Amino acid sequence: VRTGLAAQLRTLEGAQYGRYKGLVGRWEMPGGLLLELVRGQSDPYAPPARVALHVPDRLAALPPELWRTATRRRALSSYLARQAAAAVRGEKALRVDAGGQEVLERSSCTVSGEDGSVTLRLGAALPGHGRRIDAREAERLLCQVLPRVAEQALHYASLDAAEVRRFVETVEDSVALREALAGRGLVGFVADGAVLPRRSGVDDQPATGSGVVPFTSPEQLRVTVELPHAGAVTGMGVPEGVNLVVGGGFHGKSTLLRALETGVWDHVPGDGRELVVSRSETVKLRAEDGRRVERVDVHAFVDHLPDGSDTSDFSTQNASGSTSQAASLCEAVEAGARVLLIDEDTAATNLMIRDARMQALVAKDREPLTPLVDTIRSLHRDHGVSTVLVMGGSGDYLEVADRVVMMDAYRPSDVTARAREIAAVPTGRHAEAESFPGVVARVPDPSSLDAEVRGRPRIRARGEDVLSFGDHEVDLRAVEQIADPRQVTGIGLALELMVRRGLLDGQRTLGQALDQLDELLADGATGPLLSIRDEDFAVPRRFETAAAINRVRGLRMLR
Ligand code: ADP
């Protein structure tokens, strides 16, 4: 640890820009703050330098009850990152990655579980006059602005104690609610009073105004859960099994499903979805024509293709809507999904339904597809995989649904009994499959996922939903549960970690490798991922990482 950063900087006024690199390392600042220049910046146009501010516990002085558990630390860190982002606003050279409506574990801010000290990581564009060092501005940024940011945002004495507490308790309640689901035979919960609609398709803040209808649970599905801070909350429990959401167009079906989709994450106070949760093994599926598929057994859904290919070991460079969705379903179950969410708006119709008249017109031996309606019950009964399906356009699912919820002007009601009556009248449709056969566990070929080319990392986030992987691009636009663009970076790092630690060894199945990854990341994911590279990232779930692996164009599976 060195001292005298300000004096050192003054000696660099007008020097070659590259000499900033000599500052890399740890500096003790007046007052006891530690500033670490983690990575320099080679020229004024290169990506910003990385700075870590370490605020020792005696300066941060955060009460231990705010950081005692991993959940509280994640919430507290998220709160502190938001404060820090606000404190650097107006400083163009500095950027703190604070995130949006979700409270994710991220690299920008961490609180130590040992002593409650805080580390803030941020990008700092080091100032220059052309290719010469602008030392005065650098001194202002590093020696004045950053210490002020630490004091304003990361010292407990400067914070609104009630607001911090509320933030942490909100997240803790969401986690408790999510953890209560399995024991009650539920896959999801939507609290009474929750606000599900968003401001717009590109603005994730809650919708406001008199037109917003807060959620009200139908009596038959109403449950009460006791939470550590909020006390008893009531709302709609979504049970295990096959759940169908019906109702007219524009009545709020997709909005309900999207709330469940994002219910695997926790939300900030005031979001409206703080008490809307789903099981952590919930995966949203959709059709994604054009994607690559590598050796997936999709024969439960696709068989007798006109080209005679073997669909129990199916690969393609260019999947159709239906085959892509069939593959995604099998891959999700392979990765450990226990709840699947499907919306008619983004599903492949021919994978979902094939009605009596079409069965009469097109004989089964001319139709490669077996619709999900014929295996969805077995998915739950034989494999423990529940579903929540939005389907306003076809009644075929009334027969196989355990529960049917109707959305009417944004208000749900339980119409299961009426749906049973209607389904009792035969349509002449016959089932085309007895059961879902299960999924085949595949073994990735590690050489096809090699993360380095001539010592340089091949995996990089490109924009908001693309990961570049060597010469290929992995398109993650259809992976809808990625909650934050920085999670794409996190997925890239997780992939690289899997490769470097040899988790993909040509023996382990993908599922086993993901188990090992979860284990590696269990005591805090930021440390291991930072050991790959210091970047702004948010930690992804295994399902998003698996989705990325499955979309790598060069991926090979050994089986
Ligand atoms: P559906 O899938 O049934 O066609 P959507 O869920 O897409 O309907 O919702 C249609 C519109 O209604 C969207 O603009 C959505 O934001 C809005 N909306 C959904 N739920 C509510 C609600 N509870 N209160 C007010 N507006 C809502």
Ligand code: MG
């Ligand atoms: Mg819809």
